[in-house]
Amino acid sequence: MRVNFANPNLQYQLHKKDIDHAINKVLTSKAYVLGDEVKKFETEFASYIGTKYSIGVANGTDAIEIALRALNIGHGNEVLTVSHTATATIAGIMASGAKPVFVDINEEYFTLNYNYIKKLISKKTKALVLVHLYGQGAYIDQIIKICKEKKIHLIEDVSQAHGARYKNKRLGSYGIISCFSCYPSKNLGAIGDAGVITTNNSKLRNKMIKLREYGWDSKRKSLFLGRNSRLDELQAAILRVKLTYLDDDNKKRNEIAKKYLKLKGKCNIIFPETFINSEHVFHLFVIRTKKRNLLIKKLNEKNIFPGIHYPIANHIQPGFKHLVKHKTNLEITNKISSEILSLPIYPGLKSYDVKRICAVIKDF
Numbered sequence: 161m162r163v164n165f166a167n168p169n170l171q172y173q174l175h176k177k178d179i180d181h182a183i184n185k186v187l188t189s190k191a192y193v194l195g196d197e198v199k200k201f202e203t204e205f206a207s208y209i210g211t212k213y214s215i216g217v218a219n220g221t222d223a224i225e226i227a228l229r230a231l232n233i234g235h236g237n238e239v240l241t242v243s244h245t246a247t248a249t250i251a252g253i254m255a256s257g258a259k260p261v262f263v264d265i266n267e268e269y270f271t272l273n274y275n276y277i278k279k280l281i282s283k284k285t286k287a288l289v290l291v292h293l294y295g296q297g298a299y300i301d302q303i304i305k306i307c308k309e310k311k312i313h314l315i316e317d318v319s320q321a322h323g324a325r326y327k328n329k330r331l332g333s334y335g336i337i338s339c340f341s342c343y344p345s346k347n348l349g350a351i352g353d354a355g356v357i358t359t360n361n362s363k364l365r366n367k368m369i370k371l372r373e374y375g376w377d378s379k380r381k382s383l384f385l386g387r388n389s390r391l392d393e394l395q396a397a398i399l400r401v402k403l404t405y406l407d408d409d410n411k412k413r414n415e416i417a418k419k420y421l422k423l424k425g426k427c428n429i430i431f432p433e434t435f436i437n438s439e440h441v442f443h444l445f446v447i448r449t450k451k452r453n454l455l456i457k458k459l460n461e462k463n464i465f466p467g468i469h470y471p472i473a474n475h476i477q478p479g480f481k482h483l484v485k486h487k488t489n490l491e492i493t494n495k496i497s498s499e500i501l502s503l504p505i506y507p508g509l510k511s512y513d514v515k516r517i518c519a520v521i522k523d524f
């Protein structure tokens with residue numbers, strides 16, 4: 161059987177009974193959008209992350225746009241982030257009207273290199289969107305310190321790190337606002353599109369509640385231009401079920417990672433490192449090799465299909481390349497995009513398949 165880098169259908173099959181029950185409850189209920197399931201999910205998710213509030217939205221891209229708009233960031237402003245991330249991060253920033261400014265990454269953890277932040281800050285810089293790529297946060301203390309000193313907002317993009325901790329606090333509790341995608345392949349994935357935002361700030365929370373629905377107040381008066389970015393009851397009910405399994409699922413991802421990591425030093429491949437004080441949730445297990453095509457071929461021969469996250473960095477995408485400043489150094493971003501490969505990792509991946517993958521890697 162074909163083994164892909166992720167398997168959202170299996171995530172359903174593993175909890176089918178609970179999920180089917182939750183879906184049926186919604187089908188016979190009175191509300192299909194922004195009802196009790198959404199409210200309960202918001203309470204449970206905030207409590208899980210360790211923030212006062214959470215707000216369900218339609219997807220992760222919207223979460224980023226809404227977070228920035230809540231902070232009055234838009235046209236004429238700049239937002240620092242990495243080029244080495246999902247297109248969604250960049251799309252969310254651009255949807256707010258602000259301009260993304262790309263910061264290079266560090267080679268060890270594939271996350272934002274804080275040494276470049278100060279050089280790229282201008283009078284227009286209002287925020288930094290910190291992406292916890294592949295499942296962990298790195299150099300968070302340093303980044304928080306610089307953001308405070310330079311008076312720019314820290315927004316976390318936790319779409320690849322649901323449940324991960326840094327210094328015993330969950331990611332998504334460090335920024336003034338944090339954004340999560342719950343796209344089906346994520347560690348906490350819906351069966352369709354979904355997103356969620358966390359914050360401790362009640363004013364920002366109230367504004368984001370309005371921003372997600374036409375700018376409406378409780379009397380359905382539009383106080384300003386808002387979006388339609390509501391979370392529906394079916395997705396919220398499914399997410400509530402999956403949230404109860406998230407820690408367990410993340411443990412299973414770690415167990416698979418451990419097996420892969422045993423091969424470190426035994427073959428010609430660079431393995432991922434875990435940052436000090438970080439608890440990694442291995443959304444993706446990303447290795448590096450200069451002979452990527454050959455390794456893909458060898459894996460494909462065994463019916464194993466790894467992914468590449470991401471093959472073309474955002475700063476060279478046709479729609480985004482105009483954003484690059486002359487002085488921007490994106491050396492590491494450029495270097496790794498031809499070397500990275502995401503091995504299959506998800507709860508329910510069979511040990512038999514992990515062994516087969518290990519065998520190919522070990523011989524390489």
Ligand SMILES: *Cc1c(COP(=O)(O)O)cnc(C)c1O
Nearest residue numbers: 219220221246248249319341343
């Ligand atoms: C998946 C993802 C998003 C958001 O994706 P949506 O498809 O809009 O839900 C944002 N940032 C990162 C890093 C992601 O991986």
